Amino acid sequence: MKITEEKFIKDYQDRMMAMYSMAIPEASKAQQYRVLASVVRDYYAKDWQQTRTKYEKQDRKQIYYFSIEFLPGRFLTQNMLNLGITDVVLSGLQKLGLKYNEIAGREPDPGLGNGGLGRLGSAFLDSAASEGVALNGNSIRYQYGLFKQDFVNGYQVELPDDWLRNGNAWEVRKENRACVVHFGGNVWLKEDSLGHLRAVYEHTNDVIAVPYDIGIVGYKNNVVNTMRLWSAELPFNADQRYTLAEKQQVNDITEVLYPDDSNYEGRLLRLKQEYFFVSAGIQSIVRAYRKTHRNFNEFSQKVGIHINDTHPAMAVAELMRILMDEEFLGWDRAWNITTQVMSYTNHTLLAEALETWPEDMFAKTVPRIYQIIQEIDHRFRQKMVPIHGAELVSSVAPIQDGQVRMAYLAVIGSHSVNGVAKLHTELLQSSVLNGLYQIYPEKFNNKTNGVTMRRWLLVANPRLSHLLNEAIGTDWQRHPDALRAFKVLTQDKTILQKLGDVKHKNKRELATQIQEQLGIKVNTHALFDVQIKRLHAYKRQLLHALYIIDEYLQIKDGKKLTVPRVHIFAAKAAPSYYYAKEIIKLINALADLINHDPEVNNQLKIVFIPNYGVSIAEKIIPAADVSEQISLAGKEASGTSNMKLMANGAITLATLDGANIEIKDAVGSDNIVTFGMTVDEVENFNFYQSAQIYKTNARIHRILDTLVDGTIPDITTEGRDIFNSLVQYNDQYFVLADYDSYVQAQEKISQLYQDRYDWYQMSAQNIAASGRFASDYTIQRYAEDIWHVKIEDPAE
Ligand code: GFP
Secondary structure (H helix, E strand, C coil), X not given: CCCCHHHHHHHHHHHHHHHHCCCHHHCCHHHHHHHHHHHHHHHHHHHHHHHHHHHHHHCCCEEEEXXXXXXXXXXXXXXXXXXXXXXXXXXXXXXXXXXXXXXXXXCCCCCCCCXXXXXXXXXXXXXXXXXXXXXXXXXXXXXXXXXXXXXXXXXXXXXXXXXXXXXCCCEEECHXXXXXXXEXXXXXXXXXXXXCEEEEEECCEEEEEEEEEEEEECCCCCCEEEEEEEEEECCCCCCCXXXXXXXXXXXXXXXXXXXXXXXXXXXXXXXXXXXXXXXHHHHHHHXXXXXXXXXXXXXXXXXXXXXXXXXXXXXXXXXXXXXXXXXXXXXXXXXXXXXXXXXXXXXXXXXXXXXXXXXXXXXXHCHHHHHHHHHXXXXXXXXXXXXXXXXXXXXXXXXXXXXXXXXXXXXXXXXXXXXXXXXXXXXXXXXXXXXHXXXXXXXXXXXXXXXXXXXXXXXXXXXXXXXXXXXXXXXXXXXXXXXXXXXXXXXXXXXXXXXXXXXXXXXXXXXXXXXXXXXXXXXXXXXXXEXXXXXXXXXXXXXXXXXXXXXXXXXXXXXXXXXXXXXXXXXXXCCCCHHHHHHHHHHHHHHHHHHCCCCCCCCEEEEECCCCCHHHHHHHHHHCCEEEECCCCCCCCCCCHHHXXXXXXXXXXXXXXXXXXXXXXXXXXXHCEECCCCHHHHHCXXXXXXXXXXXXXXXXXXXXXXXXXXXXXXXXXXXXXXXXXXXXXXXXXXXXXXXXXXXXXXXXXXXXXXXXXXXXXXXXXXHHHHHHHEHHHXXXXXXXXXXXXXXXXXXX
């Protein structure tokens, strides 16, 4: 459909009338937004339906990406861009007397994810639609998403994020596609009159799962895929009345992402959430397949289910359940199909993030799934012990020591297991999943993460996009590898000058937002040193904070910093992660001290922007000079903010961890600053004594003392805890061991920043080398190697 400016203006006016019976100027900004979203949705409604029918007609293999989180960011700008209607809408709105930015700012950011995991899922959905891959999202429609973060007296407080209050303009409720999910009760197998073993359920608590679909618009290719989010509701039964408590129990299932799991109730709720979206998702997949197929002979050629991280690992058992109990396939056939259909991505090496569930809780909550996992465990042992020995096999069996182990279940039940960066995959094979790697080496493969350049350049950084279009044409928008053409221009002074201007304007824009939102005035000629990611000890925001204390002390000693700096943080800490919250308080207290001290604040500022999410990242990333990727080597699986920041011309300051290593390979060691121990050094670092470093290293000694001697106000408890974690408890993430090397790297950054010509040359090299980290390529590799689907030309 060709959308002209006239058509858009008319559509907008008509829709305003239809929805609100108002003239445009009477409507609030929020109403103006909803009208705009509704008009834009209309422009892809037909494509959405046609994509579905085309897939059905072609009997195309459908892939379903199961993920407990997605972090899509706002849809409006991205959808307009992908539909190719941005110019028409902008000029149309102008004629109507409306300001796009004000209206677009009214769209709530769907907080359905926490960090890299959810954002990767959304990048994949975007790239898949743009590449014409039939990939569908499957997750939960959390009423309040992840919490909204605020700071009170420097402490993180968690508020409900009521993102659905005014409805979600992009979703479609499909109650005709609802399904029933059983929890608890008793279950046994009984032979029916046809000789089939049927599962009989008794006293179950049933919940209705209602899907809400959101269209995922491909980039100018008429493809619209679907992200399906499930909401829990009470079963409708005219005879039955429910108490408020029962109602609340059901609502709880889809209320928040990651309920506090520091207590039994919270853990139980997480387990229910996992089964809820897994069961509903698989039921709907089987139902869709059954519409056009009489039997399951082709199921594994037509369906792929991707288990993103361990949360959806019950998918293995749920598909077995449906194939056996409802479709009456025998175990072997069902297992064969299941393992061909399932694939699994691991996102972490941290033991704490590899889920396990106590057997009794599991058995009570999802009894039939428990029985099936017991049988998987039994058969796995039976088959593998004679080949690999009992010790190895029990170390990786799905059930052991009273725990159900989700990562092992996912590996055993899948045909493909991948890590998310080369180093991470190697470490999976040699450590965390080594036992299973010995048993199934052929399943393992690497798929380095990626980011969508359309979101992180075209949407987030229009100035840089414009410069790139001018300098190298627009091919990079569809083929990000074409950014390579920018490399030959890295000697061109005019281009570098323009690149510097773009960065500076972006910094000014961010500075204005910081001033308006937080009342902090920052110097836009200072170096913007950025660390934005989940708050976790292994990511070492603390290392960065210690360096800021160092800078502060130097200024207090009368020295001048080589370059003035603005340190920018954004990060949420998990509500029950006490230590991470203490680090937030420390950084905020430091900000308070430094930003208000006239002796230092013209050289140094700290800005901690609350409530990190996609929309805030879209503002920070284009304005960043330095990208802090400073996790302890071997701990960060990949990282993706490193890729986004690189594409926006920030210089990476990094340990040799995760995808940083591949970034270094891509840009060359002259265009990145690395420091710290390597993975091998960390592994062989057997006699670390942080107390000794504290004692002997005068610089570190002095910095650490400020945590406990009152220099930094109002951190009596936090300062002491952090001090103890570093000195007394031997600093689990080797912050002190890497400190000196980090300082040298920071000094190198300061030196480099003084020569702006060289700096922007490095910056341009980074942009030019970033194309290979586009999720378009990552998704192509998943499609070919894991899901075995051909990339179809959507035009056909
Ligand atoms: C996790 C890992 C990251 C990785 C992403 C996506 O994200 O290293 O890049 O998953 O694979 F830790 P976070 O939870 O750290 O944001």
